[in-house]
Amino acid sequence: MIKTFNLTKLFQDRKRGKIRAVDDVNIECKPGEVFGLLGLNGAGKTTLMRLLSTVLMPTSGTAQVKGFDILTQSQEVKSSIGFLSSDTALYPRLTAGETVSYFGRLNGMEESAIDKRKEEIFKVFDMNWFKDQRVDKLSSGMKQKISLARTIIHNPEVLILDEPTLGLDVITSKNIIQFIRRSKEENKCILFSTHIMHEAEKLCDKIAIIHKGKVLTVGTLEELRAKTGLKDLDDVFVKFVKGENES
Amino acid sequence: MNLKKIKTIYLKEMKDTLRDRRTLISMLLIPILLFPLLIFGMTSLTLKMAQKTAERVSPVVFMGEGEAPNLFSMFKADTSFSIVQEKDYRLAIKDKRIMAAVEFSRDFEKRIRAGNSAQVKIYYDVAEIKSKMTSEKLGNILRVYQDSIVTERLKSHKVDRSLLQPVQIQKENLAPQEKMSGFFLSMFLPYLIMIMALTGAMYPAIDLTAGEKERGTMETLLVSPASRGEIATGKFLTVFTASLVTALVSTASMVITASTSISKFREIGEKVVFSINPISMLILFLLMLPYCCLASSVLLSLALYAKSYKEAQSYISPLLIVIILPAMASFLPGLELSVGIAFIPVINISLTLKQVLLGSYEWGYIGLIFLSTAVYAGFAVFVTRRLFEKEGVLFRT
Incomplete structure (x- = not known):
């Protein structure tokens, strides 16, 4: 469902010169799989996800999402994914219902299909009681539910979630974790980035540790433990990152 | 697209x-x-100002009024002036207690009657709009007085007034x-x-x-x-x-x-x-x-x-x-x-x-x-x- 081929993104920074934000990355995420991207802030997780969503263009290499090439089939790629990150905020002056409908229409859905899908989603997320309220009047938990609803209104087969629990309270974070689990049961392909180790431990079928734009290792949690001889994912992560810094 | x-x-x-x-x-x-707001505000303001100006009575000091009783009576008859007494008219204008002062020269009307010219001086403050307007009003009365004297003199010499205005200017607006x-x-x-x-x-x-x-x-x-x-x-x-x-x-x-x-x-x-x-x-x-x-x-x-x-x-x-x-x-x-x-x-x-x-x-x-x-x-x-x-x-x- 998601496959990258030597995906690379360079940025030019006035002070630091050329930055390799994503450096020759090769990963593969399959349907029914939660693929975790673990990395420190600034490791390149968000850039990698932006490349996969076609918001940014790679400097070299490419990727395929549901078989569509990110370089040549960006519209098809965007129609196949649901993208959620802390940078994808909501329109404060629209209501919850209007927001979700808007993204349904942008995804080319018919009004009747939007209404039907909205009904399902609003019921699952318990959103009906605030669907007519403006976003700027809602709490962060409610907003996160709207964000999830707009991400999946077109029932995408691929979900790209960039630190979806960042800055959220325990209950809202738990709802998101539940949502990811449910999506996995629906056989969706989920690429999920975090720097919260226990979230990754709980959710991910496969983990890639990313540091300074490079994927240091990929494997199941058990494989990573076996590679390092350490049990705790925190320690596993630190060992890889430190090893890279020393080399 | x-x-x-x-x-x-x-x-x-x-x-x-x-x-x-x-x-x-x-x-x-x-x-x-x-x-x-702009147009109504401005017109209302202009109207109000015009009305206020018309109603305003300006205090004026006259000096040597005994030399020009006829002319002085013309000023007296105008209700837009109030005649006041001030020792130092210059200071009074500066302090805005009076708007202007008028000074007639000695034997003003005697000289006019004799067919000579005589001087009248208006003191005012050009930087003070009210003082400037008062001086203009005083000047208007003086012009009426002067005009009547000129007409009288021409009459006594049996000269028609049109002799002084050989060119008659008429303007007609043709803009639609x-x-x-x-x-x-x-x-x-x-x-x-x-x-x-x-x-x-x-x-x-x-x-x-x-x-x-x-x-x-x-x-x-x-x-x-x-x-x-x-x-x-x-x-x-x-x-x-x-x-x-x-x-x-x-x-x-x-x-x-x-x-x-x-x-x-x-x-x-x-x-x-x-x-x-x-x-x-x-x-x-x-x-x-x-x-x-x-x-x-x-x-x-x-x-x-x-x-x-x-x-x-x-x-x-x-x-x-x-x-x-x-x-x-x-x-x-x-x-x-x-x-x-x-x-x-x-x-x-x-x-x-x-x-x-x-x-x-x-x-x-x-x-x-x-x-x-x-x-x-x-x-x-x-x-x-x-x-x-x-x-x-x-x-x-």
Whole structure:
């Protein structure tokens, strides 16, 4: 469902010169799989996800999402994914219902299909009681539910979630974790980035540790433990990152 | 490009824009209220001032009035002066206790009666408007007095008064009413309408670009299946609508206000009639189309480049000055349309609108200016569209 081929993104920074934000990355995420991207802030997780969503263009290499090439089939790629990150905020002056409908229409859905899908989603997320309220009047938990609803209104087969629990309270974070689990049961392909180790431990079928734009290792949690001889994912992560810094 | 998606983006942006109080104020409230407040406010103020001036009694000191009893009685009869006594008239004028002082020379009337000339001196403060006005009123009475003396002297010499006025000057105004009425509008309307079209588009342009970046909604839109071209077009159409609506509402408000305030102007003795004929209105509308396109694109491009609302405002403020100065071309009396000027944006429209409002339709120029502005607007729209493709602009850090 998601496959990258030597995906690379360079940025030019006035002070630091050329930055390799994503450096020759090769990963593969399959349907029914939660693929975790673990990395420190600034490791390149968000850039990698932006490349996969076609918001940014790679400097070299490419990727395929549901078989569509990110370089040549960006519209098809965007129609196949649901993208959620802390940078994808909501329109404060629209209501919850209007927001979700808007993204349904942008995804080319018919009004009747939007209404039907909205009904399902609003019921699952318990959103009906605030669907007519403006976003700027809602709490962060409610907003996160709207964000999830707009991400999946077109029932995408691929979900790209960039630190979806960042800055959220325990209950809202738990709802998101539940949502990811449910999506996995629906056989969706989920690429999920975090720097919260226990979230990754709980959710991910496969983990890639990313540091300074490079994927240091990929494997199941058990494989990573076996590679390092350490049990705790925190320690596993630190060992890889430190090893890279020393080399 | 998918028209359905452009329509979806446009309708959503319009709804969002109309829920923004700042936009509503700049797009509807200010254009509707500005002209009535300005015109009615100014006429009421002028009327009030005129009334106050008429009612005002100015204290004046007279010196040597015994030398000119007849002339003094003329001043005394005028109720707009009150005759007061002050020892130091200079200090009294300086302290504004009196508005002026009049001093008659010795044997004033004796000398006049003898057929000689005599002196009368008015002391006043030219920097004090009330003192200056009082001196003018005093001067008017002196002129009436002088006129009567001249007539008397000519009579005694059996000379006809017309001998002193060999040339009789008569002026007749041949301007049609339309031109007269358009004169006032032709000065102000082009300038105001062009500025209003810009300010009406300003807030939506910032809100839809830098505002979205700041709030984090730009990325939400960019990851949706709408293409950059569709997003740019939807946003451009929204800003263009805001600009055109503001321009049209301003024009309507100004014309309606001007026509309803005729009676007020008549009260202060001005013979003004306001009207715009349908052809002028149509040309105004047609010329505003490419201008609003141009203004909207330039605003969108500048605001898209900015990272935040504040940064966008700092880019746009200088643009206001760049537009205000050439838009003032309609105020310059000597500046006429020429082929060269027809290619200078803003000035060309300002001058054409002025001509059109004066009832003169130079179709060649109107067509040329429409086309040249449309070409500039097309180029600006192209640049805006390209900017939406640029990662460096959309994700500028």
